[in-house]
Amino acid sequence: MATLESLTSQAGEKEGSLFAPMGARRLLVLTGIGMILVGMLFGDIFAVFVLHQNAARVGNSLAAAANAALAGDASAVGVNFQKTGEFLENRGTKVDTHVHLIGFGYLALMLAIVQPWVALSEAAKQRLAWLFLSGGILLPVGVFLIHYVGLARSPLAAIGWASIFADTSGLMVLLAVIGYLAGLVKKFRGGGAAVEDALLSDRDATGRMLLAGGLMLVLLGFAHGAYYAQADLYRHEAADYNILSQMSSSATAKNSAGINQALGDYGQLQGEKAVNIAAHAHSIEFGLLAMLVGFFQPYVSLREAWKRRWAIVMIIGSALLPACVLLELRFGLLAGGFADTGGLLVILALLAMWIGVLRYTGSLDAAALTAIRLGATQGGAQ
């Protein structure tokens, strides 16, 4: 008797777009949304419990280094910069974990969409999906561990085992993407019948809303990035150097007030840079996410009214977070609280959609199982 997997994967061979159990598209969709959710939750936890405390430690160790220079203690300068480097590495690896987990989740969703145009066997597509997902999950784990593993037992002078592990995972992702690209090129060069994919031909109102709202967010993010590059980027880079120069010359001249002024200015500058970059990046990323999940709405098995509500929640949250991040310099924690609420709304909406996709896979599998049982019963009766 045919198993559920063999029946649905046979169908998958024909259609290429079927949502077969353990099939490439289903693996990429469910794991991709899961990676985005975990990445966002990690980012929220990091922002609340690590980011601000870490920023304060970086500021304190920089102040200690400047004051050690003022006191003429060169060895204390080195020790404090060593600490600053460690705090920055801790922060950098946490940010990279958050960014890469979400980025690979996006890429997984995109690869899921293009599956019908990849001219490879379903088995090859599945192997590439496993390679991609393994690398996509292991890379952020490796990056997260860099701060804790350091250079312990490393064969290299500057790169530790966690980095080697992360880089190898990156190579796995790269190979998987190249494999899919080869499949696409093969399809386009070989011609053949046009691919019909029910997922993309469905254009319901919720999908249209997410597509339009997402594109608007991407455009706003680009416009803000262009404005920042034109108006502030070079000014900020010059200020970074000037403030540090003022700090060191004040230390040379034993001018304590000058150092304190420069430290205050430096903190303010870092804040300005951080909110602008965060607003630019989040606006574009949330826009892309809204557009991507817009394509998957036919797979979200929820009532139409609830699908629409969750889409609205996602767009409101996606607009609220970058807008309130920009307002943080003026309104402080109040704006920060609203920004975190925006992030939470996006997470909730995405979780609801992920549950909807799970319900859809459940109903598909149940229907296939019923067909198998019916076939078996009829076979037995004959």
Place this chain on the structure above:
Amino acid sequence: MTSGKKILLLGGIALAVLGMTYGLWYAVFAEHQALDGIGASLSGAFSAAANRDAAASEKSLLQYREAKYAYDRQVDVHGHWIGLGMLLMVLAIGFDRVALSEKSKGFLATALFLGALLFPLGVLMQTASHGALPKAVAIGGSALVMISLAGITLGFALNQAPADE
């Protein structure tokens, strides 16, 4: 599949591969060294200040400025190539919903791909030269991205009527 859609889809994946390859190379062969250089020059500047050596301090800070300038751009190139690649892929998937002629869509897709390739390339070139050419390439590339994106948005807006579907 139309030519515009092909350009966006293949171009998007190619840009993502380019960004990842560059990121992998950078992480293995350049990033750690760059970060060490930034840290060492900054620490050197303040150590020189502690020894009341203003000239050495200034020299170290100039090294810090150059290293930081290059590092920020190299990381941005990695992020922007992959990010723009993903945007191209998403737009390719929804390109059928752009209500413009195939010729216009092909033109917009080509302009967007070129912009997405040139904008980070110009930023990367700035790490080798502070002259006008890298800036012109980056600005030209970003202008191509913005203009073509605005055109595609217009195309999406024109395709609002459900009757089209």
